[in-house]
Amino acid sequence: MKDATGRRLDTFNVASMVHARPGNRVAFLGDSITQASWQNSTQTQGSSFPLYAQMLSAGRILTVRNAGISGERSDQMLARFDSDVTPYKPNAVVVMAGRNDINQSVGLATFQANMLAIFSKIRAIGAIPVIGLIPPVNTPADKPTTVKWNTWLRYYAAASGIIVLDFYTLLVDPATGSYAAAYNTDGTHPSHSGYVAMGQLCADKLAPLLPAWGPPLAVDNGNTAQLYSSNPVLLTDTNGDGVPDGWFAYGGSTGYAHALVTDAAVPGKLMQITQTANASLRAMQRGFTAFSVGDKVALCGVITTDGGIRAQVKVTFTGNGGTANAADFTVPVTRGLFHQEYTIPTGTTSVMVDLIAHPGTGVVSWGQVTPVNLTALGLA
Structure with missing residues (x-):
């Protein structure tokens, strides 16, 4: 040719x-x-x-x-x-x-x-x-x-x-x-x-x-090797408010609902937010501190959304002030996998993961949210 x-x-x-x-x-x-x-x-x-x-x-x-x-x-x-x-x-x-x-x-x-x-x-x-x-x-x-x-x-x-x-x-x-x-x-x-x-x-x-492969998602609540060492697959909710133990909910005060739901294809539970008449975003947050500046960390998880609202996974490097998006959906997806790698910036004291349901009418669920320190595992 x-x-x-x-x-x-x-x-x-x-x-x-x-x-x-x-x-x-x-x-x-x-x-x-x-x-x-x-x-x-x-x-x-x-x-x-x-x-x-x-x-x-x-x-x-x-x-x-x-x-x-x-x-x-x-x-x-x-x-x-x-x-x-x-x-x-x-x-x-x-x-x-x-x-x-x-x-x-x-x-x-x-x-x-x-x-x-x-x-x-x-x-x-x-x-x-x-x-x-x-x-x-x-x-x-x-x-x-x-x-x-x-x-x-x-x-x-x-x-x-x-x-x-x-x-x-x-x-x-x-x-x-x-x-x-x-x-x-x-x-x-x-x-x-x-x-x-x-x-x-x-x-x-x-x-x-491509070869069969998948992100290192948490699959059992006894797993203590990853950076969320407690309740990694969201099985416990001590106070029954629909927010799994280890996670903090924030945002608008009305027009939403939290729930832990089951998906037969996902180990453990999914943390779900339903937005109905909420004029503000509603989110769940959890941080981790087991890293050093310069470490490479990965964040992976599962997301399901009906596409009615913007669904976002955000990472914030607290102390440094930087933010990054790991996932951002405004269309329907069932068990979409997100996996992103980040280098911890200078000045970071903790890393916060926010799972955000933006205003509107819709349902979004997240599961198996798993941060991993790749440097500590010799993978960076």
Whole structure:
């Protein structure tokens, strides 16, 4: 197979994937469509398709890096690959580039060369390359180029044995070639529902190819090895108020209800908040202190929500003042898994985990909320 200049493309057959480094660690390289509200600098894993890919993959995808940077072209992604992807030792790298190349009139041959170099780097670190097709755009002049470049990516992937995530078909309005209305914000970026749909597509495609794995969720109340050493699976509620022992409830004073509920697929109980006429958020909080500054800790758990209200998991580094989001849902999800890793910032004296049900009408439940000190386990 050759590019537009007649140069042969490097090839990569499926058989060579067997020799790639096995594991569940996935990095995502892209522009603002990949980055979304994820901010590595503040450890905020906000709404983005890499976040939803992890949450909707039944624990098989471990998102170790969102290497999306707003406004970047493919050459800029290539330039920072060694510093922004390689150190995270991914087993697979999802690459979605091209929107800003097209916006800035980069030629197809230059885009091809950059993408081939990125794929070469992915293979060199023993990871599996995955192509994300360029999403649609509402700008008429850019539509034909988007289709043309996606056509090249499709054929290159077919010749090279590379997995394709067809974000274009997923998000496009067939009648116009623009974003489907439900997935559009500004004609360039997907809506929140669009990011969820992209994450689901990524999970559906990648999860079956990755080894069976799951976050280290607490599964019994006798477990004292993790950072919540008492009532980790929420079986006890001494005063019967619907808030499990070890957790503190706060927020609006009326129009809500707490309960501990059972899900046959989740060990222990789920702590549930039902919002009806509450004008304020209602939340549950629990902290931990078994760490040193610089430690890497992971927070994982299960979340189920009917999508009627915004459901959020927030981490606060008390003493330092920083906050980070581990999960943020405004769409229905059943037993979504969240798993995020954080480095404890200088000045932190405790870490607070807040499970928040925002105002509105809806039901959200959390279970098996488990913080783990990865450094103490020799895993960082």
